[in-house]
Amino acid sequence: MNSPEMTDNDFLGFYRRATEAGDQWWRVTIGDRPHTYRIEQGIGDTAGDIDLVVDAENLRAKLKKWHREGFVADAPSAEREGSADARVAFLGELARASANYRRHHGDDDGRSDGVRLPATVRIGTIEIPCGGGHALVPRINPAYLFSPRFDDIVLDIVENKRVMLIGHTGAGKTSFIEQVAARARYGVLRSNMNGQTTAGDFVGFWTVKGGETIWVDGVLPTAMREGLWLIVDEIDFAEPSILAALTAVLEPQGRLVLKEKGHEIVEPHPDFRLFATANAVGAMSRFRHLYQGANLMNEAFLDRWRVYRIDYLSPEEEADVLVRTLAPHMTRPLAGTLATIAAECRAAFLREDLSSAFSTRRLIDWAELMLRTGDPERAAEPAIYAKVAPEDAAFIRAIVRHHIDPGS
Numbered sequence: 001m002n003s004p005e006m007t008d009n010d011f012l013g014f015y016r017r018a019t020e021a022g023d024q025w026w027r028v029t030i031g032d033r034p035h036t037y038r039i040e041q042g043i044g045d046t047a048g049d050i051d052l053v054v055d056a057e058n059l060r061a062k063l064k065k066w067h068r069e070g071f072v073a074d075a076p077s078a079e080r081e082g083s084a085d086a087r088v089a090f091l092g093e094l095a096r097a098s099a100n101y102r103r104h105h106g107d108d109d110g111r112s113d114g115v116r117l118p119a120t121v122r123i124g125t126i127e128i129p130c131g132g133g134h135a136l137v138p139r140i141n142p143a144y145l146f147s148p149r150f151d152d153i154v155l156d157i158v159e160n161k162r163v164m165l166i167g168h169t170g171a172g173k174t175s176f177i178e179q180v181a182a183r184a185r186y187g188v189l190r191s192n193m194n195g196q197t198t199a200g201d202f203v204g205f206w207t208v209k210g211g212e213t214i215w216v217d218g219v220l221p222t223a224m225r226e227g228l229w230l231i232v233d234e235i236d237f238a239e240p241s242i243l244a245a246l247t248a249v250l251e252p253q254g255r256l257v258l259k260e261k262g263h264e265i266v267e268p269h270p271d272f273r274l275f276a277t278a279n280a281v282g283a284m285s286r287f288r289h290l291y292q293g294a295n296l297m298n299e300a301f302l303d304r305w306r307v308y309r310i311d312y313l314s315p316e317e318e319a320d321v322l323v324r325t326l327a328p329h330m331t332r333p334l335a336g337t338l339a340t341i342a343a344e345c346r347a348a349f350l351r352e353d354l355s356s357a358f359s360t361r362r363l364i365d366w367a368e369l370m371l372r373t374g375d376p377e378r379a380a381e382p383a384i385y386a387k388v389a390p391e392d393a394a395f396i397r398a399i400v401r402h403h404i405d406p407g408s
C-alpha cells in the first residue's frame with residue numbers, strides 16, 4: 001500500500017467502514033504537485049482500483065460523501081477532534097503555507113530530480129518570486145529580449161496588479177507574459193476572445209458524465225484555484241457576460257461567484273494573476289480601423305487595469321533578437337538589414353499602404369529560411385508573400401529589393 005517514496009508527513013487520513021467483505025477504506029495523502037491530494041481505496045489489505053489525484057475542493061466533496069456513507073476517520077485522536085470540514089480547511093491552508101515555505105527555501109522546483117532552483121529570478125532590474133512549477137509553465141525562449149521598458153510591468157506582476165497590454169499584432173504582448181512566467185515558473189492559461197470562447201468555456205458549465213451531473217470549471221476559476229496566470233487575449237472581442245465575470249475578479253483579492261453553481265465562491269490563489277491583451281483600445285483606439293470588429297472598452301473598465309502600450313522592438317533590439325535566435329549563423333549586418341525591412345513594412349501598415357502587420361515572429365521565420373536556402377526571395381515566398389494579399393506581396397517585395405540588391 002505504501003509507495004516507496006511516501007513518508008509519514010505525506011499521510012493525511014484514513015477513512016473506514018465495516019462491511020461483510022472486510023473493512024472498506026479510503027486513504028488520503030499529499031499529492032506530488034502543490035495543492036493536490038491523492039486518494040486510494042481498498043478493502044482489508046487489498047488495494048482497490050481507485051487511485052486518483054484531486055484538488056482541495058474535490059477532496060472536500062469526497063469527505064462529505066464518505067461521511068454520508070458511514071465512513072469514519074481513523075486518525076490519531078488529536079485529529080479526530082474537529083469536523084471533517086475544519087480538517088480540510090486546515091489542510092488547504094497547510095498546503096499553501098508549505099508551498100510557500102518550500103518556495104522560499106528553494107526546494108520546491110516542481111521537478112523530482114532534486115535540483116535546487118532559486119527562490120526568485122531577476123527580470124530586467126526586478127526580482128520576482130518563483131512559483132512552484134506546473135505542467136503549464138511555458139518553455140523559456142533564451143533569445144527573448146526584456147527591454148528596460150518592461151520593468152514597471154514586472155513590478156506590477158510582483159504586486160499582483162491586473163495588467164493589460166495593448167499594441168499592434170505581433171509586437172510581443174502575449175510572449176512577454178509567457179516569458180516572464182517561463183522564467184519564474186508559473187503555469188499559464190490563455191483564452192482568446194476573438195473566436196468561439198463562450199461564457200461557459202470561461203466560467204464553467206454543468207454536464208452529464210457517466211450518468212452523473214458534474215460541474216466543469218472554466219479557465220477563470222481553474223486559474224484562480226490553481227494559482228495560474230490567465231491571459232485574456234484580445235479582450236476587446238469578449239462577450240459582455242465574460243467581461244461581467246471578469247469585473248468581480250479585477251478588484252485586489254477579488255472573488256468569483258459561480259452563480260450557476262449555487263453561488264459557490266472561488267477565492268484567488270496567491271499566485272493567480274490576470275492579464276489582458278488588446279490591439280485597439282485606449283491609446284490604440286486611433287488604429288481601430290486596422291482591427292475590424294473590436295469593441296470599444298469603456299474607461300470605467302479600463303480603470304481597473306494598469307494599461308501598458310507595447311510597441312514593436314526598435315530595429316536595434318530586433319536585430320539583437322535575430323542574432324540571438326539564429327546564433328551562430330546570423331550576423332549583425334544581415335540582422336540589421338532585415339530589421340530595417342521589418343520596420344519599413346510596419347510603417348507602411350500604419351499608413352495603410354499595407355494591410356498586413358509584420359510580426360517579429362514572421363521576421364525570425366523568414367530569416368531562418370533565408371539561412372537555409374541562401375535566397376531571400378525564395379525564403380520570403382512561404383514566410384511572407386504566400387500569407388498576404390498579392391498587392392501586399394508586391395509592396396513588400398519592393399521594400400526588400402530596395403534593401404537587398406538581387407544582383408549583389
Ligand SMILES: Nc1ncnc2c1ncn2[C@@H]1O[C@H](COP(=O)(O)OP(=O)(O)O)[C@@H](O)[C@H]1O
Nearest residue numbers: 143144145169170171172173174175321360361
Ligand atoms: N522582446 C522580444 N524578444 C524576442 N522575441 C520577441 C520579442 N517580442 C516579440 N517576439 C517574437 O514575436 C512573436 C510574436 O509575439 P506575440 O507575443 O505573439 O505578439 P502579440 O501577442 O503582441 O500579437 C513571438 O513569438 C516572439 O517570437
Ligand SMILES: [Mg+2]
Nearest residue numbers: 173174233277
Ligand atoms: Mg498575442
